Amino acid sequence: MNNLESYPPILRHVSHPRHHSPDGGDAIHEEEPDPLPVIDLECLTHDETKTKKAFEEACKHWGLFRLVNHGVPSTLFSQLQHQAKQLFSLSFESKQASCSGSNPVTYFWGTPALTPSGTVLTTAPQNINWVEGFNMPLPHLSQFQSQLPQLHSFRDSVVEYGEHMSRIGRRLFEAMAKNLDLNIEASSSSSYVAENSGIMRIYRYPNCSNSDVGLGMEVHTDSSVVSILSQENEVSGLELLKDHQWLTVKPISNTLIVNLGDMMQAISDDRYKSVTHRVKLNSERERISICYFVFPDEDLQIQSSKYKPFSYKQFRAKVQQDVKTVGYKVGLPRFQHTHDSLN
Ligand SMILES: O=C(O)CCC(=O)C(=O)O
Numbered sequence: 349m350n351n352l353e354s355y356p357p358i359l360r361h362v363s364h365p366r367h368h369s370p371d372g373g374d375a376i377h378e379e380e381p382d383p384l385p386v387i388d389l390e391c392l393t394h395d396e397t398k399t400k401k402a403f404e405e406a407c408k409h410w411g412l413f414r415l416v417n418h419g420v421p422s423t424l425f426s427q428l429q430h431q432a433k434q435l436f437s438l439s440f441e442s443k444q445a446s447c448s449g450s451n452p453v454t455y456f457w458g459t460p461a462l463t464p465s466g467t468v469l470t471t472a473p474q475n476i477n478w479v480e481g482f483n484m485p486l487p488h489l490s491q492f493q494s495q496l497p498q499l500h501s502f503r504d505s506v507v508e509y510g511e512h513m514s515r516i517g518r519r520l521f522e523a524m525a526k527n528l529d530l531n532i533e534a535s536s537s538s539s540y541v542a543e544n545s546g547i548m549r550i551y552r553y554p555n556c557s558n559s560d561v562g563l564g565m566e567v568h569t570d571s572s573v574v575s576i577l578s579q580e581n582e583v584s585g586l587e588l589l590k591d592h593q594w595l596t597v598k599p600i601s602n603t604l605i606v607n608l609g610d611m612m613q614a615i616s617d618d619r620y621k622s623v624t625h626r627v628k629l630n631s632e633r634e635r636i637s638i639c640y641f642v643f644p645d646e647d648l649q650i651q652s653s654k655y656k657p658f659s660y661k662q663f664r665a666k667v668q669q670d671v672k673t674v675g676y677k678v679g680l681p682r683f684q685h686t687h688d689s690l691n
């Protein structure tokens with residue numbers, strides 16, 4: 349099958365048959381210096397002073413860092429990327445059919461804005477995101493059966509990968525809570541990084557040489573506590589906003605990208621930053637990324653001096669309402685004390 353036919357019809361305007369350029373398209377050259385903070389998870393776990401400091405700086409001033417020494421086997425990354433590629437290369441119709449009905453795994457395209465059950469929230473056509481993806485809520489994943497063998501084997505790898513992700517999410521949150529002196533008891537720390545609400549998303553972005561068509565994913569902040577991303581080697585696309593400038597998050601094999609989300613910004617009383625980011629289309633190569641989102645228990649009250657108390661459930665409902673009515677996510681400003689008029 350032609351690769352173009354594997355894309356949802358609406359995305360076919362920009363997608364082109366994959367062709368390799370010798371330098372990997374918009375890939376960043378190895379010799380270019382990488383400004384992103386790098387955090388070693390083992391050193392962080394052992395409370396090493398230098399790493400603790402670097403971690404605090406990264407959370408405060410970047411809201412995003414590269415994570416190394418994270419314990420995820422490199423074979424698992426390549427297996428996931430390979431299986432994701434195979435899954436996406438199936439026909440649009442079979443992907444759509446495999447995830448219909450009451451299935452916990454949903455297939456979406458054109459927008460990453462979904463309801464909790466995975467239904468696409470309608471957005472104005474000008475807001476199209478040039479992306480297709482699968483939404484996989486981890487707690488229900490092991491019971492998920494699919495007629496598509498590609499989806500089935502991918503599911504098994506995602507379950508294994510998900511265990512690493514929740515371990516990493518927990519460790520990162522513990523380190524942040526410690527740095528922030530949050531005084532969260534061990535028993536309630538699990539409600540800030542609730543395993544039963546972890547979501548995995550895999551995305552495919554078509555390649556497009558015309559930068560006027562728009563973005564793979566619009567400018568946004570994540571609603572999560574933290575998000576942990578693995579991106580395909582050599583194919584760049586993700587950018588973060590730092591000091592009013594867009595910086596490319598260079599893909600480096602076997603490293604993870606962690607970004608802080610809105611929940612963490614609120615929990616930290618705005619001391620930490622939910623980073624603004626976007627995804628640009630690569631001019632030469634389609635791009636696959638795998639993202640794990642850590643959320644709090646949906647009813648946990650987030651208390652802070654900067655915002656009215658709210659639960660993640662209330663936050664999510666507000667975001668969904670805004671996407672439907674205003675056309676975009678307003679996010680944390682909705683809950684600021686000073687923004688009563690917005691509510
Ligand atoms: O695909 C990526 O690199 C980033 C995806 C993202 O920002 C998101 O899912 O919130």
Ligand SMILES: [Fe+2]
Nearest residue numbers: 568569570625
């Ligand atoms: Fe994001």
